[in-house]
Amino acid sequence: MCRRKSIIALAALLCLCLAAFAAPAFAGKKKREKHVDKWPQTDLSAYSVLYIETFEMTDPKAAERKKVVQVKSAPKRLSDYVEEVLEPGVFDEVHRGPLEQPAPGTVVLAGEITQYKPGSRFGRAMLAGAGSAHMDFVVHLVDGQDGTELTSFSAERTWAWGGIYGATKGVEDIEQNVAYELALYLQRCKSGEDSE
Secondary structure (H helix, E strand, O other): OHHHHHHHHHHHHHHHHHHHHHHHHHHHHHHHHHHHHOOOOOOOOOOOEEEEOOOEEOOOOHHHOOOHHHHHHHHHHHHHHHHHHOOOOOOOEEEEOOOOOOOOOEEEEEEEEEEEEOOOHHHHHHOOOOOOEEEEEEEEEEEOOOOOEEEEEEEEEEEOOOHHHHHHOOHHHHHHHHHHHHHHHHHHHHHOOOOO
16 A cells, blocks of 8 residues: 555656646747747848857956856857757858958857856755856847948846756756747748747
């Protein structure tokens, strides 16, 4: 009888864990769309070529952070993610790296990571909010021909859930979500889709 109760308790725990992991996955897309809705819409329909520059790390405390390799590689990783998740066909051409010379019909995505805190999975597992992961960033869209800034905005993302679920995700997930949001933003701006 005791063994049967243990199996039932384990099955119930497994169901709760699956529900906890599945619910945010379904909510993720809507949450990303809400974030993008807040960003200023800019008409990119005249631009057929996109350059994605590597974001800059401008966090003044970046050198002091633990997980130095992760911190230093974050700007390139974020920029690579954007290129990876941007749907084919949104732009005729997509290039990674800086625009070497002025080019008509080209828009440049650039940005800075102004605060980057990897946090601690162990800390989050012990207590919600402890060891939270955090990233602040600034995004610029620049005309590739004359260097005019088309738009600029800032945003921030935090992961502070506690318990087992809090420990399953980290700043890498924030980076990927921001990349998806930027890709969706570019797609909306290119198609002239209004978020309202």
